[in-house]
Amino acid sequence: MASATILKIRFPSDPPSDGRRARSQTSRDKIVAALLQLVEGGDLSPSAARVAEVAGVGLRSVFRHFDDxxxxxxxxxxxxxxxxxxxxxxxxxxxxxxxxxxxxxxxxxxxxxxxxxxxxxxxxxxxxxxxxxxxxxxxxxxxxxxxxxxxxxxxxxxxxxxxxxxxxxxxxxxxxxxxxxxxxxxxxxxxxxxxxxxxxxxxxx
Missing domain, CATH: 1.10.357 (Tetracycline Repressor; domain 2)
Incomplete structure (x- = not known):
């Protein structure tokens, strides 16, 4: 049975004024959203590489934002x-x-x-x-x-x-x-x- 869409995660709506910080938060949000998208799609144990691919960021970016x-x-x-x-x-x-x-x-x-x-x-x-x-x-x-x-x-x-x-x-x-x-x-x-x-x-x- 296909899973219904289950989560409507609220991401920060007011990005920091500094452009670099804003881009960093955007990348972080994309990574979180990618993990949820993969899990919701049936991949219960997505790899960091797959998360990076779906998020549209580099693998290094995943581990720059998250230690593991x-x-x-x-x-x-x-x-x-x-x-x-x-x-x-x-x-x-x-x-x-x-x-x-x-x-x-x-x-x-x-x-x-x-x-x-x-x-x-x-x-x-x-x-x-x-x-x-x-x-x-x-x-x-x-x-x-x-x-x-x-x-x-x-x-x-x-x-x-x-x-x-x-x-x-x-x-x-x-x-x-x-x-x-x-x-x-x-x-x-x-x-x-x-x-x-x-x-x-x-x-x-």
Missing amino acids: MDTLYQEVSERVSAEVMPLLDEPVPGSVWKERLMNVVERRAAIFERIHPFRLSTSFKRFHSAFLTEEYRRTLQLEASTVEALLPEHILADALSTRSIKVVLSFQNWHALRFEQDLSIQEARDVVTRLLGDILSRLAD
Whole structure:
């Protein structure tokens, strides 16, 4: 299944007044955009040479702006996070915790669709990168903590229920539905909603 365009990274809109600095920032932005373009196109482990080619810069330029590929991925990760965090920070609507949790399904579907290729790329490359390994752990923790924040104490005390809810709302589950079972966004959303609803129907308010 072809991936939808997922990221609309905002690059600096006000270049520095100094022409050299402006050109340097432009080259840096092109390199970041090239990595995202390659990953989005299915190359989960693009080489520095390929990034340079797509960016339209020399290979030396890549390593003039970034010490290594880890540093480049760190910059991309920061920009992806800046794009996604406002969605995570929005208050979840709902008068009771079960309603709020159900409303998270739509939001997570949107976020997971936007970050999917980059998340797969970093997961693939993390075995060779200390930074990406730590970033992967941090992302999993953030994913879990944003669910826990919506659960009342009596549910948090129930480890099995808490784990079940986290699995249903996880990126791994979304990936399996969308890209292993080849479901549409709506079909995957319906499955997650049904699974989550079944779990919540068994739990006390």
